[in-house]
Amino acid sequence: MIDSTTNSRFSNKQLIVIYTIISLVSLLVIWELAARFTGASMFLPPASEVLAAFFRSFVEPIGKRTMLAHVGVSLYRVAVAFFFATIAGIALGVGMGYSKTFEAIFKPIFEFIRPIPPLAWIPLSILWFGLGDTGKFFIIFLGCFCFITVNTYDGAKNVDPELIGAARMLGANERQVFFEIVLPSDCLCPR
Numbered sequence: 001m002i003d004s005t006t007n008s009r010f011s012n013k014q015l016i017v018i019y020t021i022i023s024l025v026s027l028l029v030i031w032e033l034a035a036r037f038t039g040a041s042m043f044l045p046p047a048s049e050v051l052a053a054f055f056r057s058f059v060e061p062i063g064k065r066t067m068l069a070h071v072g073v074s075l076y077r078v079a080v081a082f083f084f085a086t087i088a089g090i091a092l093g094v095g096m097g098y099s100k101t102f103e104a105i106f107k108p109i110f111e112f113i114r115p116i117p118p119l120a121w122i123p124l125s126i127l128w129f130g131l132g133d134t135g136k137f138f139i140i141f142l143g144c145f146c147f148i149t150v151n152t153y154d155g156a157k158n159v160d161p162e163l164i165g166a167a168r169m170l171g172a173n174e175r176q177v178f179f180e181i182v183l184p185s186d187c188l189c190p191r
Helices: 012-037 047-056 067-098 100-113 118-129 133-157 161-169 174-186
Strands: none
Touching: 012 047, 067 100, 067 133, 067 174, 100 133, 118 133, 161 174
């Protein structure tokens, strides 16, 4: 904890930034010294060489593309997989949270898949989809899908039953209850 009792010309936020910079510079200096003056250079290149190669990669291509192009392709993969995981996760989560029949059918399958870490799916992904983009989309999809589904399911399951009962008492049908009560209470966005 930063001691704020002493009179200092720096604010707490400025001290946190200064300490962060000092710790990162110290790490780089220790890394550089360990790589230059010990046998660690066989498996740990010096920090100066790593940083030089990193900044060079923005100008010189790595393979076919520069670093910015690789970042762009990675962001494209994440965006596409996250989009589909969001659609599928919300649909499955709301369905399981609202319908007991839907939950009885799909929750055991989902609970079988959910605890498996996305990285454990890599061998199957390579077998099923090869080394192309489809396998990468699949891994990212699984990483997002489970979290989205669990949180949406929890939100749909924990809708205030008094709201549902009041809506039904006032003559709302199942469709109105779903779209006017369950979905809005499951969303974070205001109506």
